């Protein structure tokens with residue numbers, strides 16, 4: 076037979092463990108949600124850039140017409156010119172690149 080004290084200690088201990096476990100899982104879910112939200116925001120910004128910058132000289136290319144690697148070289152080589160720089164900064168080009176790669 077367990078004594079009352081041992082019983083009480085065990086209950087307190089179990090409550091404590093439960094707190095720790097639920098505490099951890101909420102933190103993890105929260106940070107996952109934050110990451111997802113952040114990712115969506117970034118995607119939207121990049122998509123906007125793509126849709127507004129890449130139509131300035133020609134029609135907006137279809138995203139699925141090229142592979143990720145092709146996109147990277149198109150933006151790196153085809154558009155690494157003074158003319159293109161006037162319209163698209165390096166930072167913007169990087170954002171568009173990762174957007175196109177993720178699509």
Ligand code: HEC
Pocket residue numbers: 125128129130131132133136149150153154158159160162163168171
């Ligand atoms: C400064 C004007 C300009 C801007 C801004 C511009 N392009 Fe272009 N783009 C061109 C020209 C000019 C060509 C034709 C190049 C050639 O001779 O193949 C071209 C060609 C392309 C092609 C076809 C490449 C091929 O191999 O045939 C793709 C795809 C393309 N651009 C994507 C983009 C994307 C994505 C953006 C936004 C990051 C963009 N362009 C922004 C001028 C521009």
